[in-house]
Amino acid sequence: GENVEQHPSTLSVQEGDSAVIKCTYSDSASNYFPWYKQELGKGPQLIIDIRSNVGEKKDQRIAVTLNKTAKHFSLHITETQPEDSAVYFCAVHTGGFKTIFGAGTRLFVKA
């Protein structure tokens, strides 16, 4: 089955710096790659996603890049703010409905 690895597990940055989280996956048939943000006491919420026919997507301070050949994708957050502090999950769809999540990255943004 699909295996998703996410790094790092914890990331601490200074406010205004950039944060990068990376994920690798194993199934080359995977075609949809969402990123979720989970705040304390809440369920994960989609922040950005990318499909297999696109290499990069940007939404304000957040961007995602995808390398299908190498089977990895990354989340980039620029100009980080304290409210970006949360747990971030990458996820992979292998067609259909099934979503496999990475282990999560706890991001701390220090003011």
Place this chain on the structure above:
Amino acid sequence: DAGVIQSPRHEVTEMGQEVTLRCKPISGHNSLFWYRQTMMRGLELLIYFNNNVPIDDSGMPEDRFSAKMPNASFSTLKIQPSEPRDSAVYFCASGSGTNTEAFFGQGTRLTVV
């Protein structure tokens, strides 16, 4: 729309008791997912439904776990009998179509003592 609604938000029960978690998906969504979240194992997909039909229950840990979706607006996850190792946050999520966003509820924090 109020989003995915789960109840209860918190549940504390004694080992051996039956526990029922409830979920109301977003109206119009045809997929429903149950996830379990723990520190050790992260977010695990337990089971998902499409058009009220269970598609994949390979993530259900044991026969003690069962899930139903009697109609498009309601699903339950039942644990009978419950054990302390079942303690976790259980999330329900819904979506529409394939390869699309999953909308999560607030979760149910289950503690089995």
